[in-house]
Amino acid sequence: MTEPWPSAWDNAQLLIASRHNVSPKRLVEPGPDEVQLQALLGLAAAAPDHQQLTPWRFVIVPPARRPRLGEVFALALADRDASATAQQLEQAREKALRAPLLMVAVARLGPRDPDVPALERMVSLGAAIQNIALGAHALGYGCGLTSGQALSSPRLRELLRLGEGEAAVCCVNIGTVSKHKASSTTRPEPGDFTSTL
Numbered sequence: 001m002t003e004p005w006p007s008a009w010d011n012a013q014l015l016i017a018s019r020h021n022v023s024p025k026r027l028v029e030p031g032p033d034e035v036q037l038q039a040l041l042g043l044a045a046a047a048p049d050h051q052q053l054t055p056w057r058f059v060i061v062p063p064a065r066r067p068r069l070g071e072v073f074a075l076a077l078a079d080r081d082a083s084a085t086a087q088q089l090e091q092a093r094e095k096a097l098r099a100p101l102l103m104v105a106v107a108r109l110g111p112r113d114p115d116v117p118a119l120e121r122m123v124s125l126g127a128a129i130q131n132i133a134l135g136a137h138a139l140g141y142g143c144g145l146t147s148g149q150a151l152s153s154p155r156l157r158e159l160l161r162l163g164e165g166e167a168a169v170c171c172v173n174i175g176t177v178s179k180h181k182a183s184s185t186t187r188p189e190p191g192d193f194t195s196t197l
Helices: 008-018 032-045 063-080 086-097 118-138 154-162
Strands: 054-059 101-108 142-148 166-177
Touching: 008 118, 032 054, 032 118, 032 142, 054 118, 063 086, 063 154, 101 118, 118 142, 118 166
Parallel strands: none
Antiparallel strands: 054 101, 101 166, 142 166
């Protein structure tokens, strides 16, 4: 076993235990600048990745493209529910306009060589997202993950230019927390999710 860095455990424990999901509604400017964004993506690259396939990618949605994404969200809702009201369609559009930094996390699960099981590739994506979330938290930003039925819409697939075997998994929203809320989430105890063979 290698020797731990001085205070590395304490710092890691504090960072990880204090991180929580922040609703994009509470994320405001400023968000990460370009240097910080590249650093966060560099943390994603450190995720476990069997056979170094990079079985994921991130689509950054710049401010100028947010209205287009919002329109796709609204159209995807209309496709699913022909009775959606104008208010519901507007709420769908608004979801694309919240956090200063918005990225769509994409899993690359199609045939790859060498073949690595799809579930293992999803684990790699989850680790990449967690690295970004922890990095954002360390920089003083909030991070929230959002998903929904629109992510599987053919319209969104076309907008994101998803290839065969690719799937949009969630949106990663990062920005400054406008209002801190006491966490109401009770985290499980280790005994709740472990057993011994």
